[in-house]
Amino acid sequence: MSLPPVLPAAQCRYDAVALGEVMLRLDPGATRIRAARSFDVWEGGGEYNVARALSRTFGHRTAVLTALVDNEVGRLLESLIMAGGVDPSWIRWRDFDGTGTATRNALNFTERGFGVRGALGVSDRGHSAASQLGPADFDLEELFGVRGVRWLHTGGIFAGLSASASACAGAAMERARAAGAVVSVDLNFRPSLFRGDGGAERARATFHGLAGGADVLVGGFQDFADRLGVHAPDAAAPEAERFAAVAELLMERYPRLRVVASTVRRATSASVNDWGARAYARGGGYAESRVFRDLAIFDRVGGGDGFVAGFAHAVLDGGDLQTALEYGAAHGALAMTTPGDGSMASLAEVRSLAADAGHGESR
Known part of the structure; x- marks a missing residue:
């Protein structure tokens, strides 16, 4: 079996870089959003969380590729990112127009759930700065070709924000692979990002592009079936056999995996x-x-x-x-x-x- 080769740490400025949206999470604690009178705040994002843990828990050198609006909320997010040990120097700052009409920082209200009550997330991310990122927003040659990165992580949440975000992810994955970095993709799917006419087709195209650029692909049976159209040949087989069969089919379809x-x-x-x-x-x-x-x-x-x-x-x-x-x-x-x-x-x-x-x- 073959794991992807990893560049030596001495050759690279970063061990890992995450490309994604960083949201301000507002947490009502043990109560519910609808009943809350105060909230704890955290930073979070499906892709960013990986870079933060690699830094804070595992001691790796990490950075985040994202965009924030330059106001007090954006600077709060920056301070939280810095506290997480993640290099904020690649953040792209956008001017604040006073109302957030043109671009804004994303918010995420999240209930933890308990017992029969499941976790609940209410995102407020329309027109977010990260959703407006495109391939030209980062100097990918400087990052991957000059400074060096051992691992790039991105996923379906960021790529699902917009067509330009999907193109940004594709360009970053391509440049990272060309420079020898391992590319991991989490097929996180948020239905709210693909509502409306053409949403299903856009989701399939987005996730197909992500899978095609990955060395390491993280997802479940439903992700593979609904987003990539890959189903287990024998639905009655044990889970381990079905997973191995689906993985082989994915590797046939996506030769880079x-x-x-x-x-x-x-x-x-x-x-x-x-x-x-x-x-x-x-x-x-x-x-x-x-x-x-x-x-x-x-x-x-x-x-x-x-x-x-x-x-x-x-x-x-x-x-x-x-x-x-x-x-x-x-x-x-x-x-x-x-x-x-x-x-x-x-x-x-x-x-x-x-x-x-x-x-x-x-x-």
Whole structure:
């Protein structure tokens, strides 16, 4: 089996860079959005969360490619990004028009859920600065060709914001691969981004482009079927066999793919889940992580991003597929035990939890 090769750290300015929208998350805590009188604030975003965890938990050098409006909310987001250990120097700042009519910073109101009440997100992101990004907004040659990046992460949330954001993701992935960086893509799908006439066709085109540019593709059976049109040949086969079959079909369709990975979540309630992960590497390597049975969930948002960060860390650190899965599953589990999108786990905690699965640490 074959994991993607990783550039030496000494040759690169950054270990990982995330391309995506960073939103201000407003968290009502234990109550509901409709009943809240105060909110905690965090920064978050499906792509950014990976870079933050790689920096704060795993000690890697990371940056975020995004855009913000230059007002007090944008500067609050910048300070939160800096506190997360992520280099903000690649943020593209947009002028504030006084009302946010032309461009604005994105907000995300998020309930954690509890018991029979599921988590709930209410996004307020229309005309956001990040949605207006395009291929010409970043000096990709300077970033990947001169400074050097070992890993680029992006995904379906950012690419789904607009046609220009999708083009921006495509250009960044192409330049990153040409420079030798590993490219990971999370097929996160938000129906709200694809409503209206032509939405289904735009979603298929967007996700096809993402899959075609990825080395590591993260998603589930529904993502592969609904967005990429790839179905398991035998629907009655065991899940492991179906996953391996789908991964092989994806690799036939997208020749650049090296790894297909998926988190596995079975929810008893919003507060109790079984949690694990599986992956298939080109050349026939299938692996499953330890399954965390009846995992107590404090805040499920960011669990999948936590998996990607742990997986990427292990690969960057020279680990094999099994080790990457154990680190990803362990870190994702820990990320869901604390509030907010961002991980509060320590590397020692991740190592300990991953080692409990009976597999060696990455070296």
